[in-house]
Amino acid sequence: METLAQQLILGVTNGMVFALIALGYTMVYGILELINFAHGDLFMLGSFLALTLIKVFDLPTASSATLLFALPTIAVVCAVFGGGLNWSVDRLVYKPLRNAPKLAPLVSAIGVSFIFQNLGLFWGGLPLFGSAKDASAQKDVPALISNVNLLGEGSHLRITTKDLMVIASSVIVMVALYVLVRHTRLGKAMRATAQNPAAARLMGIDVDRVIGATFVIGGGLAGIASVIYALYINTVHYQAGFQNGLYAFTAAVLGGIGNIPGAVLGALVIGVVRALSSQYIGAQWEPAVVFGMLILLLVFRPAGLLGSHVREKV
Amino acid sequence: MSEPNDRQVARRGPRSRTTTVALLVLAVVVLCVYPHFPFVDRLFEAIGHPILLDRKLVSIFIFGILALALNVQVGYAGLQQLGIAAFFGIGAYTTGILTVEKYPFHAGFWGALVAAPVCAAIAGLAIGAPTLRLRGDYFAIVTLGFGEVVRTIILNLEGITDGPRGLNPIPDPWLPPAVAESSADPARVKYLALYYIAFVLLVGLAIVFRNLERTRLGRALVALREDELATACMGINPVRIKLVALAVGAGLAGLAGALYSTTLTTTAEPSTYDFNYSIMVLCCLIIGGVGSLRGAILGAVVLFGFDNIVSPLITELLQPFAAASSGNVFLQFNNWRWIIFGLALVLMMRFRPEGLWPSSRMKAELHHEDEGPLSKVGP
Numbered sequence: 001m002e003t004l005a006q007q008l009i010l011g012v013t014n015g016m017v018f019a020l021i022a023l024g025y026t027m028v029y030g031i032l033e034l035i036n037f038a039h040g041d042l043f044m045l046g047s048f049l050a051l052t053l054i055k056v057f058d059l060p061t062a063s064s065a066t067l068l069f070a071l072p073t074i075a076v077v078c079a080v081f082g083g084g085l086n087w088s089v090d091r092l093v094y095k096p097l098r099n100a101p102k103l104a105p106l107v108s109a110i111g112v113s114f115i116f117q118n119l120g121l122f123w124g125g126l127p128l129f130g131s132a133k134d135a136s137a138q139k140d141v142p143a144l145i146s147n148v149n150l151l152g153e154g155s156h157l158r159i160t161t162k163d164l165m166v167i168a169s170s171v172i173v174m175v176a177l178y179v180l181v182r183h184t185r186l187g188k189a190m191r192a193t194a195q196n197p198a199a200a201r202l203m204g205i206d207v208d209r210v211i212g213a214t215f216v217i218g219g220g221l222a223g224i225a226s227v228i229y230a231l232y233i234n235t236v237h238y239q240a241g242f243q244n245g246l247y248a249f250t251a252a253v254l255g256g257i258g259n260i261p262g263a264v265l266g267a268l269v270i271g272v273v274r275a276l277s278s279q280y281i282g283a284q285w286e287p288a289v290v291f292g293m294l295i296l297l298l299v300f301r302p303a304g305l306l307g308s309h310v311r312e313k314v
Numbered sequence: 315m316s317e318p319n320d321r322q323v324a325r326r327g328p329r330s331r332t333t334t335v336a337l338l339v340l341a342v343v344v345l346c347v348y349p350h351f352p353f354v355d356r357l358f359e360a361i362g363h364p365i366l367l368d369r370k371l372v373s374i375f376i377f378g379i380l381a382l383a384l385n386v387q388v389g390y391a392g393l394q395q396l397g398i399a400a401f402f403g404i405g406a407y408t409t410g411i412l413t414v415e416k417y418p419f420h421a422g423f424w425g426a427l428v429a430a431p432v433c434a435a436i437a438g439l440a441i442g443a444p445t446l447r448l449r450g451d452y453f454a455i456v457t458l459g460f461g462e463v464v465r466t467i468i469l470n471l472e473g474i475t476d477g478p479r480g481l482n483p484i485p486d487p488w489l490p491p492a493v494a495e496s497s498a499d500p501a502r503v504k505y506l507a508l509y510y511i512a513f514v515l516l517v518g519l520a521i522v523f524r525n526l527e528r529t530r531l532g533r534a535l536v537a538l539r540e541d542e543l544a545t546a547c548m549g550i551n552p553v554r555i556k557l558v559a560l561a562v563g564a565g566l567a568g569l570a571g572a573l574y575s576t577t578l579t580t581t582a583e584p585s586t587y588d589f590n591y592s593i594m595v596l597c598c599l600i601i602g603g604v605g606s607l608r609g610a611i612l613g614a615v616v617l618f619g620f621d622n623i624v625s626p627l628i629t630e631l632l633q634p635f636a637a638a639s640s641g642n643v644f645l646q647f648n649n650w651r652w653i654i655f656g657l658a659l660v661l662m663m664r665f666r667p668e669g670l671w672p673s674s675r676m677k678a679e680l681h682h683e684d685e686g687p688l689s690k691v692g693p
Contacts (some may be wrong), residue, residue, distance in 0.1 A: 011644075036450060093660055093682045102450065103394070107600050110593055111659030118652035125643030135643040197420075253455050288466035290460030298452055299444045 002156040013163045016170035017232065020225035022255075022263040023084075023177065023247035024218030030194040030258030031214050034094065037109040040245015041116035042219055046078045047236045048097020048123045048224030051141050053077065054230075055128055060142040066154055067144060071231070075169075078223035086219025087212055095208075113242075120238030138237040152200040166232050173224055174264060177217070181260060186213055194258060225300045247274070250294050256307020265305055286294070342517060345371070349509050362366075363630060365623050369505070373622070375512035376573045380608070381597070381598040382519050383566035388530070389605035390598065392444075392539030392560035394454035397461030398595050401564040403468060403587030404437050404573020405430040410481030410581040411474070425485035426572050432642065434568025435561040437464075442560040446553050470682055484582030514571050516611070519566065521583040523607050524630070535559055536675070570686040598661060602668025605676045612671045625651065 021043050021270045028036045053074050054060075057291060062070065080303055097105045125135030146161045181187035192200040201207050230236055230242070251270045255262025277289040297304070328508040339459050376635045378403060387395045409426040421429065445456045459544045468475050475481060477488050486504045526532040534555050537545040545550050575581045594617065602613025628648045629636075662669070668677045 028391075029451075033451065035454070062554070093664070096664055100663070100667060103388075103604065104667050106394070106454075107596070108660050108663045110596075111656040111663070114652040114656030115658070116654065116656075118650070121649060121652075122643055125649075136651070144511065168374075246589075250459070252451065257451075282470075284470050285466065287462045288470075291462045294459045295456050295463070298448055298456055302448050302452060 004276075004298070005280060007158055007279045008166070008272060009157075009159060009163060010273030011231070011272030012268060013166045013271070014274065015227050016166050016266035017225055017265035018244070018251050018270055019174060020170055020211045020221050020228070021244060022220045022251040023174075023260065024269045025245075026252040026257055026260060026263040027214050027218050028191075029252065030098045030260075031190070031197070031211055032094070032098075032105070033103045034303075035109065035249070037106070037118055037245070038112035039218065039222060040090060040111045040243075040248065041087075041120065041241035042082055042108075042247075043117055043222040043226045043229070043244060044120050044238060044241030045123070045206050046082045046223040046235075048075055048082050048120060048238075049223075049239065050078050050227045050230045051139060051236045052123075052128060052145070058128060071144070071227070075224050075227045078227050079220040080223070081215035082092065082223025082226070083218075083220035084187075090212060090215040095211075099131065111156070115224045115240065117238055120241070123238075124238055136238065138235050141234045141236055143234055145231055147277075162232055166228055169224070169228055172220065177221070182219070186210070188285075190214060202272070236286040252288060254294060254297060254304055256304025259304065259307050262304055262306035269305070316665065319339055320371075330364055349506055356665040357652050363627060365627060367623065368509075368616075370622055371507070372509050372573060374511075374575055374618045375516045376577065377595075377598070377610045377618045378516050379512070379519060379573070380567055380570040380595050381602070381610040381614040382523065382594050382608045383562075383563045383570060385599055385605065385610040386535075386566070386605065387557050387563035387609065388599055390539060390597050391537040391556050392450075392542075393556060393560065395457050395560075395563070395590050395592075396454050396596070397457035397459075397590070398462075398563070398567050399462055399587040399589070399591035400457075400461040400464035400575070401434040401438060401567035402571045402591070403453070403464060403584070404434045404564075405568030406575040406581045406587070407468060407475060407569065407571075408433040409572040409575045410484060414481050415483075416481070416570075422485065423572075423576050426576075429571065430572035431565035434571065435565035438561045438564025439557065442557050446556045446560065456587065457660070458592075461587075463588055465587055468587070475584070478583050478585075480581040480583050481575075483628075484581070485574050486579075487576060508573070512577075515569070516572070520607055520611065531555070531558065532589050576594070598657060599669075600659060601670060603672035603676060606669060606671060606673035609669045609671045609673070613669070616670070619655075622670055 024039050024042075025036060029037070029264055057070065059067065059070055063189055093108050093112055094105050094147055097108060099123060108201065124137070124139060129135075129139055141206055149155060149158045150164070151157055182225055183189060189200065189205045189210045190213065192203065193207055194207060197207050198209070229240075247270055248267065252263045252267035253266070255264070255266030257263075273290060274286055279288050281289060301314060348371065349368055354367050355365065358365045358367075380398065383401075384395065384398045387398075389394045406431040409423075411417055412421040412426045412429055413423065419425075441456070443458050445453060448456065469477060486500070487507055489503065489507055493507065494500075494503055497506075527536070534545070534550050537548070537550065538552055538555055542552050589655025591602075598613030598617050600611055601609075601614070601616055602611065625647060632645065632647055636642065
C-alpha cells in the first residue's frame with residue numbers, strides 16, 4: 001500500500017514535468033496541426049542553459065535566500081530563451097511551409113530536432129563542463145533543493161521539498177496559462193485560430209501573430225519545464241529531449257491533442273503508468289507499457305481521453 | 315480538350331528520357347561486374363585511404379530495399395509511417411530464430427528469406443488493421459509507438475532474443491556445390507553470393523514497382539495519396555488498399571532484415587532498430603523524392619554513402635587536427651553528423667520539397683501553385 005502511494009507521488013511529480021512539455025506540443029498542434037518534433041530538444045537545450053547559469057553564478061555555494069531569488073530568475077531566463085528560440089524556428093523554418101503538404105513541416109521539425117540535439121552535444125563540450133572529450137556524457141546538476149523527507153526520516157512515505165517544488169511551480173505555470181488562454185484577448189484569438197484559422201482571419205485576427213505567440217508560449221513552458229527538470233532529476237543529457245519529448249507528446253495525444261486540460265491529464269496518466277509499471281513490471285518494460293497503452297487507447301478512443309471527435313478537415 | 319494536362323507538361327522530352335534509361339542500364343552493368351573489377355576501391359587504395367566500397371555496396375543494396383519498402387507506404391499510399399525499423403527488426407529476428415544453432419528450426423538462409431517477409435507482413439497487418447482508420451498524424455504516432463514497443467520487447471525477452479547480445483551466429487546461405495566451390499575462399503563466395511542476391515532483389519523490386527505504378531492497385535494507391543475522399547467516392551476501399559500497402563512495405567522491410575542479419579551473421583543489438591533508424595530511412599525518401607522509385611534508391615545511396623563512406627573518410631583526413639587539439643568536439647567530423655542531416659532536411663523541404671530525383675508526377679504536384687478551390691476551403 002505504501003509502495004503504491006509512493007509510486008503515485010513519483011508518478012504525479014514526473015507527470016507534472018511532462019505536462020509542461022506536453023502543453024507546448026498540444027498548443028502548436030491545435031493551431032497548425034504540426035507535430036513539432038523539435039519541442040523535446042528545445043526543452044533539452046533549456047536544461048543546458050539552466051545548468052550553465054547555475055555553474056556560471058556558482059549557485060551551489062550561495063545562501064538559501066539568494067537561491068530563492070536566483071532560481072526563479074533562471075526559470076524566467078530559460079523561458080525567454082525557449083520562447084525566443086521556438087519563435088525564431090517558426091519564423092525561419094515552419095512559416096515558409098504553411099501552405100506546403102503536411103509531410104513538409106513534419107520533416108523540417110525532425111530536421112530541427114537533429115540540429116538541436118547536435119547543438120546540445122556541442123554545448124556539453126564547452127570547457128565549463130570539464131573535459132571536451134566527454135561532451136556526450138551525462139552532466140550532473142548540483143543538488144540545490146533539499147531532498148529531505150518532509151514527513152520525517154522514519155516515515156515510510158517520502159515527500160520532499162523537491163517534489164513540492166515541482167508540483168507547486170508547475171501548478172502556478174498551468175494556472176497562469178489557463179488564465180491567459182481563457183481570459184485574455186490573445187487567448188481568445190488563439191482559441192479562435194485553433195478552431196478555424198480562415199474564419200479567425202476574417203474576424204480581423206492577425207493569425208500570423210497568434211501563431212508566433214503560440215510558439216513563444218509553448219517554448220517558454222518548455223524552458224520553465226527544463227529548469228524544473230534539471231533541479232528535480234539532477235542530470236542533463238543531450239539526448240534527454242528525445243525520450244522526454246516522446247513521452248510528453250504521447251501525453252498530448254492521450255489527452256486528446258489540441259486540448260489543453262487533456263495534455264495535463266494525459267501527462268499525469270503517463271507519469272503514473274510509468275511509475276507503476278517500473279515498480280510492478282520492471283523499469284525496462286516501461287516504454288512497451290506506455291506505448292502499448294497509447295496504441296490501445298487510440299484504437300478504442302481515437303480522439304483521446306478528453307478530445308471530442310473532430311471531423312476530418314477536407 | 316485542347317489544353318495540355320499536367321502530366322504532359324511535366325513529362326520530360328524523349329531525349330532526356332533515353333539518357334536516363336541509358337544511365338540506369340550503365341549503372342546496372344557496372345554494378346554487375348563491380349565485385350570482379352573494384353576500380354573505385356583500387357583508386358582509393360592507391361592514394362592510401364581504402365574505403366571498402368565493394369563490401370559496403372551490399373549494405374547499400376539492403377538499405378535501398380528498405381527505402382523501397384517505405385516508399386510503398388509513404389510514397390504510394392501516403393501513410394505517415396514512423397516505425398519502419400520495427401518491421402526490419404522483426405525480419406532480422408525471424409531470420410535469427412529460424413537459423414541459429416540454439417533453436418530446432420535450422421531453416422537456413424533461404425527458408426528465412428521466405429519466412430521473414432511473411433512474419434513482418436503479418437505484424438504489419440496486425441498493427442494496421444485496427445489503426446489504419448485513424449487520422450494521419452495519429453497513425454504516425456501509432457507506428458512510432460509500435461516501433462518502441464517492438465524494440466523494447468526484443469531487448470527484454472532475453473530468453474528468446476538473447477537481449478542486447480543479439481542472436482548469432484547466423485549461418486551463411488546454402489549455395490549449390492558448383493557455386494560454393496567456385497573459389498577457395500569461403501568468405502569471398504559468401505560475399506559474392508550476398509552481393510548478387512541483394513542486387514538482384516533490389517533491381518527486381520524496382521522493376522516490379524515500376525510496373526505496379528501502371529496497374530489497378532498502383533493507380534488506386536496513388537489516388538489514395540492524392541485525395542482519400544475522392545478515391546473512396548470512386549468505389550475504392552481506402553482501408554483495404556492502405557492495408558495492402560502497409561503489409562507489402564512491412565514484408566519488404568522484413569526481407570531487408572533477413573539479408574541484413576545474414577550479412578552481419580548476427581541480428582545485431584536491438585537498439586539498431588530504433589526510431590532514429592526509421593527516420594534515417596524516411597530521410598532517404600525525402601532526399602531522393604517521396605513517391606519516386608529512382609529517388610528512393612538514390613536517397614539510400616546518398617545517405618548511406620555519406621554516413622559510411624564520406625564521413626569516415628573526412629574523419630580520417632581530419633585526424634591529425636583532431637589529435638592535435640586533444641579531442642575537441644568541434645573538430646571531430648562525426649559530431650557534425652546530425653547538424654548536417656538536420657540542415658539537409660530543413661533546406662530540402664524549403665527549396666526542393668520534391669527531392670533530388672523526383673517522379674514527374676510529384677514534381678508537377680508540388681510546383682502547382684493553386685491546388686484548386688477545394689484545398690483552400692475549411693479550417
